[in-house]
Every structure is written in C-alpha cells, then in structure tokens.
Amino acid sequence: MNQTLIFDVSSLFNKGIGTSIKYSFDGPADFEGLKLNSNLKGELEIMRIEDGVNCKILNVDSSIELTCDRCLKKFNQDFHINEDERQYYFNQPKIIDDPNDVFLVNIKRQDIDLTEPLRQEIILHFPRLPVCFKSCKGICPICGIDKNNKNCNCQEELPEENKPLSALKSLIKKNNG
Numbered sequence: 001m002n003q004t005l006i007f008d009v010s011s012l013f014n015k016g017i018g019t020s021i022k023y024s025f026d027g028p029a030d031f032e033g034l035k036l037n038s039n040l041k042g043e044l045e046i047m048r049i050e051d052g053v054n055c056k057i058l059n060v061d062s063s064i065e066l067t068c069d070r071c072l073k074k075f076n077q078d079f080h081i082n083e084d085e086r087q088y089y090f091n092q093p094k095i096i097d098d099p100n101d102v103f104l105v106n107i108k109r110q111d112i113d114l115t116e117p118l119r120q121e122i123i124l125h126f127p128r129l130p131v132c133f134k135s136c137k138g139i140c141p142i143c144g145i146d147k148n149n150k151n152c153n154c155q156e157e158l159p160e161e162n163k164p165l166s167a168l169k170s171l172i173k174k175n176n177g
Contacts, residue, residue: 002029002115004040009088010110012048020047031119035065037076044114052089052105055112057081057121064122066130070138071146079125086117 004027012019022045029040042060046053060081065074088103096102100120105112137147142154 002113003027004029005114005118006111007044007046007114008111009046009053009105012046012053013110015048017048017050020045022046029062029115029118031115031122034119034122037063037065040118042081046112049087051091051093052087053112055086055088055114055117057084057086057114057118060084060118060121062122066126068132068136068138069129070131070136071148072139073132073146075130075132077127077130079122081118081121081125084117084121088112 004025007023009021011021022043024041024043026039026041029036040060040062043058045056045058047056061079063076063078066077067074086101086103088105090105090107092104093102103112103117139146140152140154143152145152
C-alpha cells in the first residue's frame with residue numbers, strides 16, 4: 001500500500017458539489033512492474049462531484065529505471081506529468097465503458113488511492129524507444145558484445161531466407177527475365 005498516494009476525502013462527504021481540497025505529496029511510491037529511483041512529487045486537487053470526487057493530479061515528477069532497447073542496460077529516466085484527471089465514484093456506476101478506468105472511493109476508510117491511475121499515467125509517459133543515450137550502438141546480435149564498449153567483426157547481414165521481402169526478388173527476376 002502506497003501511503004504517499006492515499007488521500008482523505010472525508011471532509012467532502014457532506015459538502016456541496018464544487019467544494020474542493022488540495023494536497024501536495026512527496027514520498028516513496030511502489031508500482032507493480034515499475035521501479036522509481038526517487039520520491040514521487042506532485043500536487044492534487046480533489047473536488048466533490050455529484051456521485052463522487054474528481055481528482056486533478058498536477059506537476060508529478062520522479063525518475064524511473066528503464067532498460068535500454070539497444071544494449072539492454074538499466075538506466076534512469078526522469079519524467080514529468082503535467083496533468084491527469086480521474087473520477088472516483090462512491091458506488092459502482094451502472095454503465096461502464098472501460099472497467100480499467102473505474103475507480104472507487106473507499107467508503108469505509110473515506111479515502112482514495114491514486115496508485116493505479118498514476119501507474120497508468122507513468123507508463124503513458126515512457127519513451128517509445130527507451131535508450132540509455134541517443135547514439136547507443138546496442139549489442140551485436142551475433143556475438144552479443146556491447147558495441148558501445150568494443151567493436152566486433154561480425155557480419156550482421158541476414159541470410160536470404162530470413163529476409164522478409166526476399167521472395168519479391170525472385171519474382172522480379174522471373175518477370176524481367
């Protein structure tokens with residue numbers, strides 16, 4: 001359980017729609033499948049809505065450990081989330097478009113847990129191709145050497161039968177010849 005990401009909403013239960021409270025957070029956070037290297041920092045505004053609360057998460061910063069797609073080494077990547085907004089409902093909605101997007105207020109404890117929405121948002125901020133640095137040369141697919149540290153003499157040419165368009169070459173020769 002992420003104590004950093006659990007927020008009390010009891011003061012909003014008997015308040016009118018539009019009433020809000022603000023929090024800031026700065027602490028450790030654990031996410032399934034993700035490894036943060038620094039505290040998760042951010043701000044939160046919780047506003048009472050008709051059937052629950054609206055949570056606006058702002059200016060979230062931290063650093064995460066990723067694996068380079070080219071050389072397979074671990075590296076740290078800073079991330080920043082400008083804004084994310086989610087609704088937490090007092091009761092399960094009757095109509096659900098996406099069950100992964102339904103979050104409920106814990107009525108018994110009168111709090112909300114931002115762990116899963118923030119985990120999803122962090123994943124959305126991953127780079128498409130995580131690399132430790134732009135000019136990373138990766139590893140040789142033949143001998144497995146890290147080409148950032150040492151050169152090898154392997155020929156990386158794929159055999160003809162492993163090339164996806166090799167059949168076209170023979171068709172072109174057949175039609176032209």
